[in-house]
Amino acid sequence: MEDLEDVLRARGHRVSAARRLVLMALFAADRPVTAEEIASGLQGQVPRSDLTSIYRNLELLEQQGLAYHLHLGHGPRHYRLVEVDEPCYVVCERCERVDSVPSSDLDAIRAAIDDRVGYHASFRHFPLVGVCRACMATSSGRAWGIREGRS
Amino acid sequence: MEDLEDVLRARGHRVSAARRLVLMALFAADRPVTAEEIASGLQGQVPRSDLTSIYRNLELLEQQGLAYHLHLGHGPRHYRLVEVDEPCYVVCERCERVDSVPSSDLDAIRAAIDDRVGYHASFRHFPLVGVCRACMATSSGRAWGIREGRS
DNA sequence: CTGGTTGCAAAACCTTTGCAAAGTC
């Protein structure tokens, strides 16, 4: 956290209270969080704050490669700090469950995609979507979910 | 096209001019299109029409399993008719290029995901995102793109 | 002090909803 503040300062950005708060929130969260969740204080984990500033600071953190956002279905973006071993998120399109797997678990899959499709795939911006084991066993037919708000 | 109209009628829906127009547009398009593109007539391929009706009709077609939408990055949804051999879309995160591959090309990949992650993956709602061969060769470092409008 | 940042208000963008008028079966 101090480290990230130093990175920002070293690159000519200032570390204001609002900016520090966004960093705190991202550190405190154990999962990707929305700007709105940060603004409302992550259930008391950090002070409430202004949504606009949060968006602006998240944008800065993304530009600086310190954070990124992804889309877990429709609804607002979810943000996370960038880390060395980034997990890959997996969403069940039936029950909406969100799992995460170590990115390295997907190396073989990325290699296969490289091979078959000619793209070096990343599952960072859009997660892997599918039907989880539980839903596979339970539900019968029917397809598409991805409810929740806007996209 | 007539077939789809019959399906709708058989299920108790009416086939109005506006509804037919959405079907025409989806047939005319050789790629996933946005509601806005349909509304503005797909460059003269179909008559211009009202955006609200288009959204309502696209929703109906999705409910009826005749069409679906997907997200090619940020910006508005893209809609397509459902077909037997649905292609899978692949987006380059560097140059924004959109390719499509036969869904069957991904069978091995889906099997690997089933195996490693325990999900039966689908690349329908969110396309596969990665770096294409051309960009792999050209650009050096740098990550994330997915520009264009809202999500 | 200087200029990056904030917070509020307002706009922008995509999608949905309300409702009277029009159209389908």
Place this chain on the structure above:
DNA sequence: GACTTTGCAAAGGTTTTGCAACCAG
């Protein structure tokens, strides 16, 4: 004729922009 569907207007939810006041370095 009964009941869907339309088209317009307006609202909704998320993200961005304008701008004066504020604050970090």
